[in-house]
Amino acid sequence: MQDVLIRKLEGFESLSDQDREALQSLMPKVRKVPARTDLIREGDAPEYVHLVLDGYACRYKMLPDGQRQIMAYLVPGDFCDLNVFILDQMDHNIGTISACQVVDIPRHAIDDITARYPHVTRALWWCALVDEAVLREWLVNIGGRPADHRIAHLFCELLLRLEAVGRVSGNSFDFPFTQPDIADTMGLSNVHVNRTIRELRALGLITLRQRTLTILDVERLKAYCNYNPNYLHLRNTRWGARRIIPWLSSGHGG
Amino acid sequence: MQDVLIRKLEGFESLSDQDREALQSLMPKVRKVPARTDLIREGDAPEYVHLVLDGYACRYKMLPDGQRQIMAYLVPGDFCDLNVFILDQMDHNIGTISACQVVDIPRHAIDDITARYPHVTRALWWCALVDEAVLREWLVNIGGRPADHRIAHLFCELLLRLEAVGRVSGNSFDFPFTQPDIADTMGLSNVHVNRTIRELRALGLITLRQRTLTILDVERLKAYCNYNPNYLHLRNTRWGARRIIPWLSSGHGG
């Protein structure tokens, strides 16, 4: 189970045996967290860096009117708050979706390892930058695409991210998010999410039942929402080669 | 002009004279960039870190159908790509809105300074984390709020960010963004942006003419969109005290 992080990092940079051992030493004891439980809340001072080894969590904010906006899905191998430690208080919450296996890494452990293992440091940096790139793409997704493309895009992204940590088999993966979860992620109502998923099912693009999502035709689903995985900055995976942005010819001015 | 960065960083952490000198040394020569010009494009390899000293720029992506999504506004004192250097290619563009004064900082200069000045390093980290926090809040804004609140929220944020670098006088500041710019930022049509701004004007909340935005009643505008500045993580400013999140009582589970 601890190998998801190493597996993910090696999607970016080759690691030596020493690097791997150093990473292993970060996760001495794993903690079980039930589903639908907050790991850290808005206003808390960040002390530990949380790492998800198994299960799904999310980053979210609550608005004054009770609305929830989910800003990130955290899957096995993802750090919850790698880069928050300088800030004196959390400006958002992190909560589990399904039951999770989590490691709480004290800050000094991260400091120690980055002081001694430059490859690991680079790889952790890469994690943080990719998380931010994903956030940017989510903004594009919500701001610029209609509901059906939005949800299709989310499914494509999860497929690639989970594949990078070995959690996909036969284009199927665990999907414990409820339709209200998806609604609060995509800025849609749960009714509309339901109808949109029905549409994706009717088009023969996916099946979703008993918390398992299957992409029936990956290429067709990607084409459906114009999916471009460049923002994931994958290198050593089967999607890593995709580097061309054919429509990108004219930005403004220049 | 070079002092905007120092002024901004001191909003977070007190700097010594040596720290300030070190920061000054980062910006030996300033470059003028015309309005509506790209500083760096999707697909480019990031070489320099760009710092805006004067003028406005933005981070944006182009979609295959020609739609533009703006993901960040860069104002004086903002780094464009402080944290991108590990990634081998840009996944988005950065372009100016108005004419800008920009510094191109080579990577090694950042490395040198962070190796020797821990306070400066902390302050630069803080910049990067706040930029990410702003991005999260934009996601909340676009995903969770109606058009009028969205735009009001943007105006509140700009007021605070520009105030932190001394670019506000009498609740007025330079606003070179066009209505199409705002539309591509907020995920709205330019027609709807126009009507929404008309509404904010009619409510006596703002005036906007000749590229100058004036907030007529700051407290009322903030109340209008439930603005909470905690995500800016300001400390040494007049807004820094705001730390309470009154409605935050129940996340999920616990």
Add this chain to the structure above:
DNA sequence: CGAGAGCTTGAGGTTTATCAAGTAGAGTGG
């Protein structure tokens, strides 16, 4: 002074939200 872009407003259409109600599942306590 001319051209292009931005601003403004109207009309009509599409997408998405809200309200409502019934069904199905999952978890809980006896």
Add this chain to the structure above:
DNA sequence: CCACTCTACTTGATAAACCTCAAGCTCTCG
């Protein structure tokens, strides 16, 4: 193990938010 409860899922009907198209005006820039 079963009944109960709560949440999620599903579908229909209606309403609101927002978009598109279109046209005229204004501003800015060359």
